Amino acid sequence: MIAESTLKEKVTSLYQSNKDKIVSNDPPGMETIRQQSFEDFLKLDFPTPKLEKWKNTDIRKLLQRDYQILFGPENGDLDLDKIFHCEVPDFDTEIISLYNGWYIYRDKPLTTLPNGTIIGSFARALQEYPDLVMKHYNKYAKSDLNGLNALNTAYAQDGVFIYVPDGVEAYKTIQMVNILNKEDNLLVQNRNLVIMGKNAKLTLVHCDDSHNFKSSLTNTITEVFMDEGANMKHYKLQNLNNDTSLINTSFFHQEKDSNLSTFAISLNGGLIRNDIHVRLNGEGSHADVMGLYLMDKEQHVDNHVFIDHAVPNCTSNELFKGIIDDHATAVFNGHILVRKDAQKTNAYQTNRNIILNDKATVNTKPFLEIYADDVKCSHGATVGQIDNDALFYIKSRGISEYNAKLLLMYAFAAEVINQITIDPLKVRIDDLVKKRLRGELAVCDQCVLNCKNQEKTYEFKIDMSKL
Amino acid sequence: MSDDKNNILDEVTQGEYKYGFFTDIEMDTAPKGLNEDTIRFISAKKKEPEFMLELRLKAFEKWKTMKEPDWAHLNIPPIDYQDIIYYAAPKKKPQLDSLDDVDPELLATFDKLGISLDEQKRLTGVAVDAVFDSVSVKTTFQDTLSKHGIIFCSFSEAVQNHPDLVKKYMGSVVPTGDNYFAALNTAVFSDGSFCYIPPGVRCPVELSTYFRINSAGTGQFERTLIVADEGAYVSYLEGCTAPQRDENQLHAAVVEIVALKDAEVKYSTVQNWYPGDKNGKGGVYNFVTKRGMCKGNNSKISWTQVETGSAITWKYPSCVLLGDNSIGEFYSVAVTNNHQQADTGSKMTHIGKNTKSTIISKGISAGFSNNSYRGLVKIAQRAENSRNFSQCDSLLLGDKCGAHTFPYIDTGNSSSIVEHEATTSKISDDQLFYCLQRGIDTEKAIGLIVNGYAKEVLRQLPMEFAVEAQKLLAVSLEGSVG
Numbered sequence: 001m002i003a004e005s006t007l008k009e010k011v012t013s014l015y016q017s018n019k020d021k022i023v024s025n026d027p028p029g030m031e032t033i034r035q036q037s038f039e040d041f042l043k044l045d046f047p048t049p050k051l052e053k054w055k056n057t058d059i060r061k062l063l064q065r066d067y068q069i070l071f072g073p074e075n076g077d078l079d080l081d082k083i084f085h086c087e088v089p090d091f092d093t094e095i096i097s098l099y100n101g102w103y104i105y106r107d108k109p110l111t112t113l114p115n116g117t118i119i120g121s122f123a124r125a126l127q128e129y130p131d132l133v134m135k136h137y138n139k140y141a142k143s144d145l146n147g148l149n150a151l152n153t154a155y156a157q158d159g160v161f162i163y164v165p166d167g168v169e170a171y172k173t174i175q176m177v178n179i180l181n182k183e184d185n186l187l188v189q190n191r192n193l194v195i196m197g198k199n200a201k202l203t204l205v206h207c208d209d210s211h212n213f214k215s216s217l218t219n220t221i222t223e224v225f226m227d228e229g230a231n232m233k234h235y236k237l238q239n240l241n242n243d244t245s246l247i248n249t250s251f252f253h254q255e256k257d258s259n260l261s262t263f264a265i266s267l268n269g270g271l272i273r274n275d276i277h278v279r280l281n282g283e284g285s286h287a288d289v290m291g292l293y294l295m296d297k298e299q300h301v302d303n304h305v306f307i308d309h310a311v312p313n314c315t316s317n318e319l320f321k322g323i324i325d326d327h328a329t330a331v332f333n334g335h336i337l338v339r340k341d342a343q344k345t346n347a348y349q350t351n352r353n354i355i356l357n358d359k360a361t362v363n364t365k366p367f368l369e370i371y372a373d374d375v376k377c378s379h380g381a382t383v384g385q386i387d388n389d390a391l392f393y394i395k396s397r398g399i400s401e402y403n404a405k406l407l408l409m410y411a412f413a414a415e416v417i418n419q420i421t422i423d424p425l426k427v428r429i430d431d432l433v434k435k436r437l438r439g440e441l442a443v444c445d446q447c448v449l450n451c452k453n454q455e456k457t458y459e460f461k462i463d464m465s466k467l
Numbered sequence: 468m469s470d471d472k473n474n475i476l477d478e479v480t481q482g483e484y485k486y487g488f489f490t491d492i493e494m495d496t497a498p499k500g501l502n503e504d505t506i507r508f509i510s511a512k513k514k515e516p517e518f519m520l521e522l523r524l525k526a527f528e529k530w531k532t533m534k535e536p537d538w539a540h541l542n543i544p545p546i547d548y549q550d551i552i553y554y555a556a557p558k559k560k561p562q563l564d565s566l567d568d569v570d571p572e573l574l575a576t577f578d579k580l581g582i583s584l585d586e587q588k589r590l591t592g593v594a595v596d597a598v599f600d601s602v603s604v605k606t607t608f609q610d611t612l613s614k615h616g617i618i619f620c621s622f623s624e625a626v627q628n629h630p631d632l633v634k635k636y637m638g639s640v641v642p643t644g645d646n647y648f649a650a651l652n653t654a655v656f657s658d659g660s661f662c663y664i665p666p667g668v669r670c671p672v673e674l675s676t677y678f679r680i681n682s683a684g685t686g687q688f689e690r691t692l693i694v695a696d697e698g699a700y701v702s703y704l705e706g707c708t709a710p711q712r713d714e715n716q717l718h719a720a721v722v723e724i725v726a727l728k729d730a731e732v733k734y735s736t737v738q739n740w741y742p743g744d745k746n747g748k749g750g751v752y753n754f755v756t757k758r759g760m761c762k763g764n765n766s767k768i769s770w771t772q773v774e775t776g777s778a779i780t781w782k783y784p785s786c787v788l789l790g791d792n793s794i795g796e797f798y799s800v801a802v803t804n805n806h807q808q809a810d811t812g813s814k815m816t817h818i819g820k821n822t823k824s825t826i827i828s829k830g831i832s833a834g835f836s837n838n839s840y841r842g843l844v845k846i847a848q849r850a851e852n853s854r855n856f857s858q859c860d861s862l863l864l865g866d867k868c869g870a871h872t873f874p875y876i877d878t879g880n881s882s883s884i885v886e887h888e889a890t891t892s893k894i895s896d897d898q899l900f901y902c903l904q905r906g907i908d909t910e911k912a913i914g915l916i917v918n919g920y921a922k923e924v925l926r927q928l929p930m931e932f933a934v935e936a937q938k939l940l941a942v943s944l945e946g947s948v949g
Binding site: 052340341343353355356357358359360361362363364365366367368369370371372373374375376377378379380381382383384385 | 538885
């Protein structure tokens with residue numbers, strides 16, 4: 001298609017003409033990675049449905065749009081106070097923000113806390129801590145995985161950088177907010193890097209949000225390195241407008257006895273693609289990968305999870321649940337690889353879907369690839385409806401069909417929500433899900449950002465004692 | 468793992484192929500290589516009507532534009548399609564009326580296989596059509612069958628005697644250009660079986676075909692077409708063997724089943740092509756397209772397969788559930804050992820309302836083998852209230868083999884339920900211990916557990932085959948299955 005090649009030409013020529021700007025901040029060694037990735041991109045091009053991994057997610061339409069790329073921050077029309085005055089009851093977070101793909105700050109771009117934790121702009125970290133960054137940068141991401149990843153690696157200039165030193169527990173939850181607000185359609189390519197030392201602890205909430213109704217495309221890569229015994233809780237909340245597309249690729253690299261739990265909660269979005277790669281690289285490590293998606297209208301969500309059991313005695317647990325309505329489509333692709341000699345592996349994978357409408361589609365592919373014999377691996381996938389017996393039971397207790405359905409859908413989603421271990425966040429997400437199910441969740445109701453709209457928590461108007 | 472068990476696993480991995488004899492029979496072969504002339508040669512040799520030759524040439528044109536599929540989890544060495552003999556028929560008298568006319572050596576071959584046509588005829592009441600290399604040599608029980616109006620004959624006879632039926636149904640389930648190997652088969656298929664059950668007839672005996680590749684350097688491209696007319700029932704068995712050879716042999720078959728309203732077809736396969744030696748040398752490439760079409764309402768097609776042979780298996784018996792209330796089933800045990808590779812599974816396409824499908828797949832891998840289940844359950848938007856249940860289990864014997872599961876589920880409406888479950892495990896120490904402490908030795912215990920593991924599928928097989936299938940499991944996993 002002509003339009004496709006146009007975007008490819010555009011990013012190619014923009015890369016070449018802006019190369020000075022892009023590399024201006026690069027520490028030694030980074031330019032080579034960029035150049036290699038750029039060549040990879042030229043070879044790989046944007047993914048098409050012909051590729052097995054992109055079979056059910058067609059991004060060709062997105063590529064026909066005209067995007068603008070920013071090569072530097074634009075803070076002109078930004079009301080910083082609006083963003084920083086957010087408070088959520090009982091939930092004390094350190095908020096850091098990306099605005100149109102660039103890190104914005106009030107005091108300084110890179111904060112070093114007394115305990116050694118560094119939080120701030122990725123671009124700035126490249127200047128101030130080049131050795132630390134380059135030790136890990138692009139070591140876990142597979143930039144040649146597909147054209148988008150290669151493009152990100154070639155272009156990436158800014159994003160969030162977090163470093164938690166050995167034995168340190170980040171003093172409070174870090175909340176990363178990614179806001180898009182621009183008159184033109186933007187192509188944003190963030191690059192986040194999280195480095196966790198031995199036995200470090202971190203909770204990261206990652207919110208993707210859009211403040212207007214432009215058709216932007218975000219192509220993010222997040223790399224996380226977890227050293228021995230590190231413990232990370234990671235929550236991704238996606239509530240975007242229906243024209244915005246988000247391609248989110250995360251790479252987690254886990255060393256011995258580390259523990260990861262990552263959630264992908266997709267409430268709204270035009271096209272959301274979550275690529276989650278976990279490499280269990282040290283014995284005794286464990287990963288929980290959870291997801292919840294509630295999609296309607298023309299929305300599309302695609303979760304690709306790849307868990308690589310590279311060494312023995314690791315465990316992983318995947319649970320993805322979704323409710324699909326209207327013309328929405330949901331895709332799940334889970335891949336567990338148990339390498340040769342990765343004995344005593346336990347890996348579980350579950351994907352459950354409820355379809356509410358005949359026009360909605362679910363494509364699921366839970367996939368096991370196993371080369372070791374002493375393993376316990378299982379996967380399950382279901383696609384179905386709300387259980388009629390359960391519905392009847394509730395209705396027979398005098399509860400209206402509408403409420404009964406809500407209750408059942410909520411109960412379905414609760415299996416994922418209940419895994420969230422931070423109570424205030426759980427309550428908040430719980431609330432968002434309830435609102436979403438009632439069709440009352442607006443796009444601007446972003447998780448914690450939407451501070452002016454702190455209404456009472458939602459309850460079902462049901463007398464539970466009747467059940 | 469105890470040494471004892473290791474020994475048994477070693478034995479398991481070193482089981483020899485028991486059907487590796489070669490029969491010296493004069494063959495009538497086509498020159499090596501594939502071109503229009505070869506196809507014209509085959510067609511002329513079989514005195515085919517014009518429409519058949521046209522179909523072949525059309526498929527050949529199509530095939531030339533296609534590429535070998537590379538999406539399977541298989542490592543297929545390049546195949547030189549010009550280095551294969553596409554037609555090899557035993558030289559025989561033009562007409563065979565009784566068993567006496569069949570080459571005695573050929574009969575001896577089948578005797579060795581344990582399927583003496585004679586005996587089968589007398590004892591089991593199974594009508595057998597034996598396909599030797601590429602040509603059907605003998606069909607028993609013709610008379611009994613024709614009394615019911617059942618047509619069971621070699622494909623070439625069907626082309627001669629029932630061209631209308633062949634014309635109507637051939638390619639209606641597996642189109643000419645369906646895939647690379649189906650196109651190749653359509654272009655060069657040599658023979659196979661044809662079966663037609665008239666309306667309301669319940670076939671009184673089980674129909675059976677035996678395939679054997681004999682000559683070196685030949686490929687076997689048989690074509691099976693089964694049509695069950697309204698309200699008919701048939702149970703069809705298929706068995707395959709090949710001699711031991713160093714080079715790889717190609718087998719690319721197409722099986723088409725059509726079930727009209729209220730009809731039921733049960734298709735059982737015991738596949739035991741030569742799997743290659745312990746080092747992975749030789750063996751048959753088994754690239755088969757099998758598909759059934761539940762065309763009428765309330766029809767049913769059931770596939771059962773026991774896959775123990777072949778160096779490489781690429782096979783996905785499928786059902787298209789077109790008629791309302793139609794049912795598709797797939798039961799499979801696939802055993803891979805040494806350097807065998809298997810990528811097998813099923814495809815259930817639900818189009819009619821209230822359609823049901825079941826997939827039960829049991830994979831057993833040993834040695835250096837790789838065993839994959841690949842399946843697709845597709846529920847079309849209009850397939851209201853459809854139901855699917857899939858279960859795919861893998862058992863690993865040894866730490867150098869691989870077991871993989873690739874299930875695809877595409878659901879397009881809100882009233883259907885699709886369930887998929889899969890597990891991968893080895894024989895657990897607990898199970899083994901339980902047997903040992905009851906005084907059952909390790910070897911028998913493994914046998915017991917593997918048998919129990921595959922039971923769900925084996926019990927779907929017709930009586931005659933169940934015995935043989937169990938024997939085959941025993942041969943394939945020598946020393947571990949009793």
